[in-house]
Amino acid sequence: GAVVSQHPSWVICKSGTSVKIECRSLDFQATTMFWYRQFPKQSLMLMATSNEGSKATYEQGVEKDKFLINHASLTLSTLTVTSAHPEDSSFYICSAEGLAGRQETQYFGPGTRLLVL
Amino acid sequence: GDSVTQMEGPVTLSEEAFLTINCTYTATGYPSLFWYVQYPGEGLQLLLKATKADDKGSNKGFEATYRKETTSFHLEKGSVQVSDSAVYFCALHGGGGYQKVTFGIGTKLQVIP
DSSP states (O other): OOOEEEEOSEEEEOTTOOEEEEEEESSSOOSEEEEEEEOTTSOEEEEEEEETTSOOEEOTTOOTTTEEEEEEETTEEEEEEOSOOGGGOEEEEEEEEEEETTEEEEEEOOOEEEEEO | OOEEEEOOOOEEEETTOOEEEOEEEEOSSOOEEEEEEEOTTOOEEEEEEEOSTTOEEEETTEEEEOBTTTTBOOEEESSOOGGGOEEEEEEEEOSTTOOOEEEOOOEEEEEEO
């Protein structure tokens, strides 16, 4: 079945540094990828929708200059948390939209846990 | 806008008990409905889905039926196991032409031996 990977799975960084998270669709091409954020004991909140070759669409309340998204190819999207602060500590999950049979389906990555000290 | 309402947990059951986790939704158009499961320390995994009214999704002993008349997609399992302990998310996808997934708050299930 379709697989989506994320790298790294865990990252610990100092406040003020930038962190890049990669999301890859391993065996299918994904024109659309989504980035979610999950706080402890809460649901996933969509941050942005990323389309290959165009600018990402951010949800209301998400700072586009803080969370930089690049979707350079049909199999790779990156999320960069710039000048990270402790409140950015969270679980970041990507998903990629691909075909399962004749139906578009979202496949989720395993997530990246970010801890900002 | 789209929304998913899910019963809050935690839900604690003894092994082999019957499980029901309620989920209702509001959406424009004709959404697809999903249940995702998140085991401790892991990402989301698709558990089952239904794409149109009266469809029944099933997997690993879990079932859910897409009820358009009651806008519900309740998750059921006849006999839970300790290994089913996880957080379960009800979600809808699509409907109204915008292809984003809307998640419920998640229900934590704990099964005790």
